[in-house]
Amino acid sequence: MTAVGATAPATALRRPAVDPGHPFVGFAFDYLVIGGGFSLVVLALLQSAAMPAVSVFLKQHLWTFVLLSNSAHFAGSTVRLYTRPGSFRDLPFLTMGLPLVSLIVLGFGLFFPGALGQNLLSLYLTWSPYHYSAQAYGIAVLYCHRSGAPWDEREKRWLRLACFAPFLYSFLTIPGAGLAWLMPSTLLADPAAAAVRSLAASAAQVASFAGPLVLFVRHQAGGRARLPLISLLAVLANAVWLVMLSYQVAMVLAVITIFHGLQYLAILTIVHVKERMKRPDNRAPAWRHAAGFYACCLGLGYLLFQVWPHAFVLAGFSYAESLLMVVSVINIHHFIVDAFIWRLRRDPSYAAVARP
Amino acid sequence: MGRDLSPMSTAPPALRAENLYRLAFRLGLLITFGCFAAGLGHVALSERRLPGLEMDPLLRARDALARGEKAAAVREYRGMAAVNARDLDLLLQSAEGLVRAGDAAGGAELLGRAWAEHPGDARIHTALGWALYWTKKYDEAASHFETALRADPRDFRAHAGLAEVRLEQQRYREAEASLLRALALDPTNGSAHNSLGVAYALTGRPARAVDEFATAARLTPTADILANLERARAESASPRP
Numbered sequence: 001m002t003a004v005g006a007t008a009p010a011t012a013l014r015r016p017a018v019d020p021g022h023p024f025v026g027f028a029f030d031y032l033v034i035g036g037g038f039s040l041v042v043l044a045l046l047q048s049a050a051m052p053a054v055s056v057f058l059k060q061h062l063w064t065f066v067l068l069s070n071s072a073h074f075a076g077s078t079v080r081l082y083t084r085p086g087s088f089r090d091l092p093f094l095t096m097g098l099p100l101v102s103l104i105v106l107g108f109g110l111f112f113p114g115a116l117g118q119n120l121l122s123l124y125l126t127w128s129p130y131h132y133s134a135q136a137y138g139i140a141v142l143y144c145h146r147s148g149a150p151w152d153e154r155e156k157r158w159l160r161l162a163c164f165a166p167f168l169y170s171f172l173t174i175p176g177a178g179l180a181w182l183m184p185s186t187l188l189a190d191p192a193a194a195a196v197r198s199l200a201a202s203a204a205q206v207a208s209f210a211g212p213l214v215l216f217v218r219h220q221a222g223g224r225a226r227l228p229l230i231s232l233l234a235v236l237a238n239a240v241w242l243v244m245l246s247y248q249v250a251m252v253l254a255v256i257t258i259f260h261g262l263q264y265l266a267i268l269t270i271v272h273v274k275e276r277m278k279r280p281d282n283r284a285p286a287w288r289h290a291a292g293f294y295a296c297c298l299g300l301g302y303l304l305f306q307v308w309p310h311a312f313v314l315a316g317f318s319y320a321e322s323l324l325m326v327v328s329v330i331n332i333h334h335f336i337v338d339a340f341i342w343r344l345r346r347d348p349s350y351a352a353v354a355r356p
Numbered sequence: 357m358g359r360d361l362s363p364m365s366t367a368p369p370a371l372r373a374e375n376l377y378r379l380a381f382r383l384g385l386l387i388t389f390g391c392f393a394a395g396l397g398h399v400a401l402s403e404r405r406l407p408g409l410e411m412d413p414l415l416r417a418r419d420a421l422a423r424g425e426k427a428a429a430v431r432e433y434r435g436m437a438a439v440n441a442r443d444l445d446l447l448l449q450s451a452e453g454l455v456r457a458g459d460a461a462g463g464a465e466l467l468g469r470a471w472a473e474h475p476g477d478a479r480i481h482t483a484l485g486w487a488l489y490w491t492k493k494y495d496e497a498a499s500h501f502e503t504a505l506r507a508d509p510r511d512f513r514a515h516a517g518l519a520e521v522r523l524e525q526q527r528y529r530e531a532e533a534s535l536l537r538a539l540a541l542d543p544t545n546g547s548a549h550n551s552l553g554v555a556y557a558l559t560g561r562p563a564r565a566v567d568e569f570a571t572a573a574r575l576t577p578t579a580d581i582l583a584n585l586e587r588a589r590a591e592s593a594s595p596r597p
Contacts, residue, residue: 052543059544059575063409096377099384113438122442176442185473251544303392306407310395318435319416325439327411 018220021228022146024270033266034139035230036237039259043245046255058255065258071301072294073261074330076268077337079296083272084341094340098333106329110317117325124331125177129170129242131335132260136238137163138342139267140231147228159227162211163235166242169204172197208239234263269293304330413440417453422578429457437466444474448483455487463487478507482514485521494521512541516548523551531555546576553584562592 023030032038045054058065081087081095088095109117137160144151151159171178179197180188187193212227212235219227241256269290276282276289305327312322399407417432433453440446447470455463467487470480485500498521504514519534535552539545553568569585 049540049543055542055544056571056575063411066411067409092374092377096381096384099388100380103384103387113435114441117439118441121440175444176440181442251542305411306409307392307395307399310398310407311391313416314394314398318432320413320432320436321439323411323413324436 019147019226019228021143021230023230024266029266030230031233034263035233036241036259036263037233039237039256039262040240042255042259043240043252046252047245055251059251062251062254066254067301067306068298069259069261069265070254070257071261071305072297073264073268073301074334075300075304076265076297077334077341079293079300080268080272080341081337083293085275091340094337098336102329102333105332106325109325109329110312110321113321113325117321117328119181120328120332121324122177122181124328124335125174126171126181127335128331129167129174130164131338132238132242133164133167134338135260135264136166136235139234139263140227142267143228143231143234147226158215159212159235162207162215163238165204165207165211166239169201169208169243172201172204205243208243209236212236212239265294265297414446414449414453417457421453421457426457430454430459430462433457433459434462441469444470444477444479448479452483452486452490456490460487460491478504478511478514481507482511482517485514485517489517489521489524492524494524497521510541512538512545515541516545516551519548519551519555523554528555528559532559544575546572546574546578546581549575550581550584553588557584557588557591562588566592 020027021030024034042054042058045051046058049055081091105116105120109120140159140163141151141156174180188197212232216227216232237259241260245252245256272293273286273289276284277286309319309322309326312326313319395407399405413436414432417429417436420426420429420432433450437447437450440450447466451463451466451470453463454460454466464487467480467483470477470483474480481500481504485497485504488494488497488500498518501514501518501521504511505518508514515534515538519531519538522528522531522534532552532555535548535555538548539552542548549568549572553565553572556562556568557565565588566585569581569588572581573585
């Protein structure tokens with residue numbers, strides 16, 4: 001027995017071969033919702049066409065699911081921003097300045113659809129897969145912390161690279177966004193440039209799946225702090241969403257956004273409830289905090305996506321322009337807010353959230 | 357006293373920034389809630405309902421077309437093309453919509469733009485096929501759909517378009533075969549189920565027609581589809597001569 005082994009606590013010696021991760025709610029919920037396992041089942045059914053009834057059911061209720069999950073998740077970042085203690089003091093521009101800036105940009109986008117509107121749409125479509133990958137990385141790291149695994153910066157960098165390979169693939173391949181938006185089409189049509197782009201996309205495609213798997217195996221075999229299985233699932237689910245499936249096909253895209261929203265709402269609600277339960281004056285049970293938070297997200301989501309575009313129709317714009325501009329600006333606002341509210345290391349509630 | 361006051365010299369800029377932030381926040385809140393009230397009021401007064409759960413940017417255009425309000429449809433399709441010209445699929449849908457709404461020049465301009473940016477793309481043949489279908493040039497439409505399908509046999513819209521052409525040409529068995537291929541690719545398309553129901557009804561299979569119309573009605577409960585379902589149910593229930 002080595003010196004380290006002799007002094008190690010007995011629990012450390014009896015670690016399971018694979019760390020499943022410490023769930024927030026329970027293994028079934030965490031693996032299916034936060035890890036994205038349920039999305040893989042549904043998407044496999046959709047892609048295989050094995051059960052057409054599932055596709056028909058989803059199509060029938062698609063917009064209801066989008067409202068309950070995706071619209072609510074967009075509103076969720078805003079609700080979280082304004083209910084987080086000290087937000088107005090710590091983030092004055094984000095809380096008080098950004099809404100007006102967003103409204104001004106929205107107005108200009110509507111008045112100048114060719115010059116600005118199109119670019120806002122392309123910006124949101126480019127940023128969206130980055131946001132998805134960042135979420136997968138955040139979830140993976142969160143479960144690592146809950147497992148008590150001390151990851152150094154070098155290991156985190158590898159994990160980040162593995163998580164962002166799907167974004168790179170999307171950036172290179174999405175029509176009308178990413179590289180296709182930033183580079184002139186004449187240059188992209190050049191055979192040499194097209195070959196390089198295709199090669200890079202293939203490499204990113206392989207890296208999206210091979211990266212996290214290699215990292216997982218290395219950590220299992222190398223005696224390092226282990227990547228929990230649920231972290232691997234979250235990263236691979238994101239790779240399936242962005243790489244394996246056609247991101248632009250409307251139905252698949254909508255289903256992916258539903259599951260991304262569900263994942264986001266679950267984590268956000270857990271953070272919110274844990275924070276509220278810690279308050280010394282708290283009297284309410286956890287479910288009431290969760291229900292209240294979700295009700296706010298749902299109400300705001302409805303107002304933002306279903307009601308707001310009609311205001312611009314009243315002002316003389318077409319519904320198509322209004323909806324696309326509103327969706328673009330809400331997305332960009334969400335991405336910016338999200339980048340700040342998840343800086344958990346600086347957040348005093350982080351320890352409480354990450355603790356198993 | 358003077359010394360006590362001296363730190364105040366640094367305070368005004370910070371205060372000014374804070375006041376500006378507060379002003380911006382109030383203004384933003386006022387505009388946002390004003391928009392919510394305007395949006396709710398507009399739908400409630402003009403359509404006598406609350407805004408629904410649709411988020412399809414072309415929904416209003418299709419509704420306008422269904423009501424025969426061609427000018428409104430043209431406005432919607434043009435608005436769509438102005439904002440979303442980079443998405444080929446939506447650009448082509450706008451082009452087809454413009455042709456269908458009677459703005460053939462606008463549709464042709466969008467198709468030309470699509471061809472210039474994506475020369476040889478099979479989806480443009482599909483869109484051209486639909487544009488020709490709406491202008492009742494069925495043989496030319498079929499030719500474009502077939503070209504698209506040779507390039508991409510998984511193009512749902514090309515199968516569906518070819519089926520519509522065959523229905524118009526009263527070649528019902530060919531229409532049925534195309535629709536079955538289309539529905540194997542996307543079983544959630546209400547319009548294709550409806551067309552398949554029509555093909556079954558016109559070839560003397562009312563029970564199958566009822567099933568297809570019923571699926572179509574679940575997916576897209578439009579007046580046309582519901583009327584088809586009712587008629588097919590009546591035919592199916594009536595004794596054969």
